Amino acid sequence: MDLSVTIGRTTVQNPVGVASGTFGYGSEYEQLIDIDSIGALYTKAVTCTPRPGNEIPRIVETTAGLLNSIGLANVGQERFVTEKFPSLRQRACAVFVNVAGDVEDDYVRTVEYLEEHAPLSGYELNVSCPNVKAGGLAIGTNPQLVEQVTARVRAATDRPVIVKLTPNVTDPAEIARAAETAGADAISCMNTLVGMAIDVEQLKAVLPGKTGGLSGPAVRPIGVALAYRVSRAVGIPLIGIGGIDGPDAALQYLLAGAVAVQVGTANFVDPTVTRKTIDGIHAFMQEHNLHRVSDIASLLR
Numbered sequence: 589m590d591l592s593v594t595i596g597r598t599t600v601q602n603p604v605g606v607a608s609g610t611f612g613y614g615s616e617y618e619q620l621i622d623i624d625s626i627g628a629l630y631t632k633a634v635t636c637t638p639r640p641g642n643e644i645p646r647i648v649e650t651t652a653g654l655l656n657s658i659g660l661a662n663v664g665q666e667r668f669v670t671e672k673f674p675s676l677r678q679r680a681c682a683v684f685v686n687v688a689g690d691v692e693d694d695y696v697r698t699v700e701y702l703e704e705h706a707p708l709s710g711y712e713l714n715v716s717c718p719n720v721k722a723g724g725l726a727i728g729t730n731p732q733l734v735e736q737v738t739a740r741v742r743a744a745t746d747r748p749v750i751v752k753l754t755p756n757v758t759d760p761a762e763i764a765r766a767a768e769t770a771g772a773d774a775i776s777c778m779n780t781l782v783g784m785a786i787d788v789e790q791l792k793a794v795l796p797g798k799t800g801g802l803s804g805p806a807v808r809p810i811g812v813a814l815a816y817r818v819s820r821a822v823g824i825p826l827i828g829i830g831g832i833d834g835p836d837a838a839l840q841y842l843l844a845g846a847v848a849v850q851v852g853t854a855n856f857v858d859p860t861v862t863r864k865t866i867d868g869i870h871a872f873m874q875e876h877n878l879h880r881v882s883d884i885a886s887l888l889r
C-alpha cells in the first residue's frame with residue numbers, strides 16, 4: 589500500500605497535512621506529536637515585512653467552530669529565514685511556505701527571496717488577503733488577478749505552487765481554472781468563510797474588526813462540496829481543507845475527489861489528530877484493498 593501523494597515535483601509521504609496558521613512553524617507542536625510523520629506542514633503565512641496582526645481578541649469560539657481575525661501576524665520573510673528556516677529544513681515531512689501579500693508584487697518578492705534564502709518543498713499562495721491596488725478586494729475573488737499572480741510566481745520558481753482558494757466567491761471553480769491556466773501545480777481549498785459573532789449583552793461585535801474567518805467542523809460540508817465541484821473542474825490535484833477532525837472527515841474529502849487534506853482548527857482541540865487521521869486512512873485502504881490514496885475517490889457512488 590502506498591500512502592504517498594505527488595504535488596508538482598514534490599512527493600509527500602502521506603495525504604495528511606497541517607493547515608497554515610494552525611500549526612505555527614512546527615516547533616510549537618514538537619512536544620506533542622512526531623511532526624516528521626505527518627504528510628506536509630503548511631507554515632503560518634509569510635509576508636515581505638513583519639506584521640503585528642490585529643487587535644485582540646483575535647479568536648472566538650462559535651458553535652462547532654472558530655472565528656479568527658489574526659491579521660496575518662508574522663515575523664516577515666527576513667526573520668523567517670533566520671529564525672524559522674533552520675528547523676524547518678531539518679523536517680522529514682514536506683514543508684510548504686504559505687505566502688501572503690497586499691499586492692501581486694509582494695507575493696513575487698517573497699517567493700524570490702525564499703527561493704534564494706530558504707528553499708523548502710514549495711509554496712502555498714494565500715490569495716484571500718485584501719488587495720490594496722484592487723481597492724481591498726481579495727485577489728482570490730477575481731480570476732484575472734489570480735491568473736496574474738500565479739503566472740508571476742510560477743515564473744519565479746520550479747518548486748510546486750499551490751493556490752489556496754477562498755470560499756467567499758460565487759464560483760470557486762472559475763478561480764481554480766484561472767490558477768491552473770497560469771501554471772499552478774495544485775489547488776488547496778478552502779480558506780475560512782466570512783462570519784460574525786455579536787455579544788448580545790455588550791451590544792457589540794465580539795471581534796474588534798467586526799467580522800472574521802469561520803473554520804472548524806461547522807464549515808466541513810461546504811468544504812466537501814467544494815472539493816467535489818472543484819476537483820471536477822480542473823486537471824491538477826486538489827487538497828481538501830475545512831473542518832477535518834479525524835479519519836471520517838478526511839475520507840469524505842478524499843471520496844469527494846481531493847488527493848490530500850489539511851487539518852486546521854482540530855489541531856487546537858487534539859494535537860495528535862493528524863496521526864489518528866493518517867492511521868484511519870491507512871485502515872480504510874486496507875479494508876477496501878486499495879493500493880493508492882487516489883483509488884479512494886473511485887469508490888464514491
Ligand SMILES: Cc1cc2nc3c(=O)[nH]c(=O)nc-3n(C[C@H](O)[C@H](O)[C@H](O)COP(=O)(O)O)c2cc1C
Pocket residue numbers: 607608609610632633654656658660686714752778779780802803804805807829830831832850851852853854
Ligand atoms: C487561527 C487561524 C489562523 C489561520 N491563518 C492562516 C494563514 O496564515 N494563511 C492561510 O492561508 N490560512 C490560514 N488559516 C486558514 C486555515 O489554514 C484553513 O484554511 C481554515 O481554517 C479551514 O480549515 P479548518 O476548518 O480545518 O481550520 C488560519 C485559520 C485559523 C483558524
